[in-house]
Amino acid sequence: VSGAGRLYTEEDPLVILSSGSLKSAVTNSSSAWLIQFFSSWCGHCIQYSSTWKALAQDVKDWQDAVSVGVLDCAQEENFDVCKDYSIKFYPTFKVRQHVPAAGVYTDAGADRSIPSVRQLMVNILQNHTNLDRPKHCPPLEPYSAAQLLPLLGQRSDHYTAILVEEPDSYVGREVILDLLQYSGVQVKRALSSDRPLVDALKLTAFPSIYLLHPNGTHAHLHSEKPLRFFFSSLLRTLPGVQRRLKSSSTSSSGASQVGALPGKQNTEPWRDFDRSKVYMADLESALHYLLRVELATHNTLEGEELKIFKDLVTLVAKLYPGGGSVVKLMETLSDWLLSMPLQRIPYQAVLDLVDNKMRISGVFLGAELRWVGCQGSRAGLRGYPCSLWTLFHVLTVQHDANPTALDNTGLEAEVAPVLQVMRRYIRTFFGCRECGRHFEQAASVGMDNVQNREQQILWLWQQHNRVNMRLAGSLSDDPLFPKAPWPSPSLCASCHEEKNGIHVWNQDNVLRFLRHHYAASNLSPEYSV
Numbered sequence: 001v002s003g004a005g006r007l008y009t010e011e012d013p014l015v016i017l018s019s020g021s022l023k024s025a026v027t028n029s030s031s032a033w034l035i036q037f038f039s040s041w042c043g044h045c046i047q048y049s050s051t052w053k054a055l056a057q058d059v060k061d062w063q064d065a066v067s068v069g070v071l072d073c074a075q076e077e078n079f080d081v082c083k084d085y086s087i088k089f090y091p092t093f094k095v096r097q098h099v100p101a102a103g104v105y106t107d108a109g110a111d112r113s114i115p116s117v118r119q120l121m122v123n124i125l126q127n128h129t130n131l132d133r134p135k136h137c138p139p140l141e142p143y144s145a146a147q148l149l150p151l152l153g154q155r156s157d158h159y160t161a162i163l164v165e166e167p168d169s170y171v172g173r174e175v176i177l178d179l180l181q182y183s184g185v186q187v188k189r190a191l192s193s194d195r196p197l198v199d200a201l202k203l204t205a206f207p208s209i210y211l212l213h214p215n216g217t218h219a220h221l222h223s224e225k226p227l228r229f230f231f232s233s234l235l236r237t238l239p240g241v242q243r244r245l246k247s248s249s250t251s252s253s254g255a256s257q258v259g260a261l262p263g264k265q266n267t268e269p270w271r272d273f274d275r276s277k278v279y280m281a282d283l284e285s286a287l288h289y290l291l292r293v294e295l296a297t298h299n300t301l302e303g304e305e306l307k308i309f310k311d312l313v314t315l316v317a318k319l320y321p322g323g324g325s326v327v328k329l330m331e332t333l334s335d336w337l338l339s340m341p342l343q344r345i346p347y348q349a350v351l352d353l354v355d356n357k358m359r360i361s362g363v364f365l366g367a368e369l370r371w372v373g374c375q376g377s378r379a380g381l382r383g384y385p386c387s388l389w390t391l392f393h394v395l396t397v398q399h400d401a402n403p404t405a406l407d408n409t410g411l412e413a414e415v416a417p418v419l420q421v422m423r424r425y426i427r428t429f430f431g432c433r434e435c436g437r438h439f440e441q442a443a444s445v446g447m448d449n450v451q452n453r454e455q456q457i458l459w460l461w462q463q464h465n466r467v468n469m470r471l472a473g474s475l476s477d478d479p480l481f482p483k484a485p486w487p488s489p490s491l492c493a494s495c496h497e498e499k500n501g502i503h504v505w506n507q508d509n510v511l512r513f514l515r516h517h518y519a520a521s522n523l524s525p526e527y528s529v
């Protein structure tokens with residue numbers, strides 16, 4: 001693997017260019033470009049790479065208008081192209097406007113902080129004329145009262161969000177670009193100096209959003225904080241607003257697709273649910289699927305597999321909240337597995353025990369799959385993988401609430417037993433192999449740094465968000481439940497902050513939120529057996 005391969009990989013949300021691909025990728029592109037020419041041996045470039053990746057992640061949804069790339073001048077195959085572009089120092093930043101005839105590269109400014117580079121990207125886009133602006137870039141200029149006020153009261157097939165802001169603010173243009181990949185809402189910006197507009201909409205604080213609904217009604221959109229992330233997140237979660245799916249050929253993430261079965265209709269009746277709750281029915285369905293479907297693909301359990309399965313059953317028996325029938329069943333299963341002198345257990349024996357136990361004692365583990373918080377808008381979306389994440393989040397929080405629950409199980413010596421058991425289970429049994437490979441990769445880099453139960457909760461949250469970001473817009477992304485940083489501002493406003501123009505998490509508040517969200521007291525028995 002070359003130095004460049006290590007500094008930037010295909011997993012990063014940017015385009016790795018080379019002499020061979022530069023011309024075809026950039027010249028024929030329908031977007032503008034911001035390219036960092038770097039050298040993999042330059043210490044500063046190595047240090048800066050994390051900022052550049054964070055920037056690329058921050059503006060990932062802008063890529064149809066302006067793309068972010070890197071090119072490693074230390075690779076022999078790139079020597080000539082770096083000479084042609086007169087790259088003398090590293091890193092050098094070049095912007096290329098989207099000008100079909102003669103795209104010119106110009107050097108970018110010296111300030112390389114994320115907000116400054118982001119503003120530079122907005123400026124690149126605004127330097128275009130209406131005629132040569134990238135095809136997918138909406139107008140970024142402010143609209144006037146005369147253009148906007150006639151829209152009030154009109155019906156439409158989409159929302160119109162009027163973001164009114166101070167003249168020097170970039171929030172409006174950033175939100176416009178953040179919503180580029182979404183259908184069902186148009187964002188227009190206007191200025192606080194436009195008195196007729198501000199008076200008509202009765203706005204007093206800036207920036208703020210005035211929202212025109214498709215049915216012709218209109219009102220100020222309440223946002224907990226007047227920040228880009230809050231505005232974008234609120235607009236993305238309006239009913240009917242959907243992320244446009246990437247075609248699989250343009251997905252650069254290499255993400256595997258789990259459970260994507262386009263075209264299949266959902267025949268289950270819809271179950272109304274509250275997104276701020278966790279549903280027992282989902283947890284029960286997770287175990288049902290795990291025991292009856294996923295495990296069934298292994299005819300016998302032996303050696304390492306058997307040990308991993310035993311550990312999982314023990315973990316659930318000890319930590320599953322509520323002490324109801326699921327716990328009884330898992331305890332029985334756990335005792336039985338531990339009492340078995342056998343090194344090898346046929347799967348059928350596990351199934352017989354589960355069935356017998358359920359029949360004799362009236363202990364039930366949902367006789368069918370019943371997704372609630374994990375319902376998909378059509379069959380094949382969400383369901384099991386969603387419930388498995390949910391189950392493990394619950395277990396991390398339960399382990400924190402009951403630190404001695406795993407005493408005398410053989411798991412008590414592990415620093416992060418829930419994560420370790422999850423890691424082994426996913427690696428060995430989880431049907432989505434690619435998911436397992438990704439998870440194992442992440443675990444091998446970061447899981448060993450987890451020192452305590454709080455970090456165990458946070459590590460899983462963080463890793464889940466990384467997966468969310470990677471999969472946003474992929475085929476397995478349910479349009480009704482688009483993957484996004486979680487919890488959203490509407491679930492937890494205090495989890496979100498902005499520092500130096502960049503969205504940051506308030507981890508103390510995230511931890512507090514997770515402890516509440518995945519607590520036994522937030523589990524809803526609705527739809528459960």
Ligand code: FAD
Nearest residue numbers: 256257258382385386388389435438439461464465476486
């Ligand atoms: P999910 O991502 O499954 O989330 C379920 C619920 O958890 C959400 O509805 C929300 O309430 C809550 N939640 C969301 N984010 C967080 C968070 N950060 N912290 C705590 N709670 C949260 N699919 C692939 O295509 N490629 C992969 O590589 C891949 N890897 C996976 C690895 C693992 C270990 C698992 C369990 C699943 C993986 N999947 C992968 C499946 C994918 O992550 C989703 O589970 C699936 O697409 C269903 O998505 P969903 O919309 O139901 O939400």
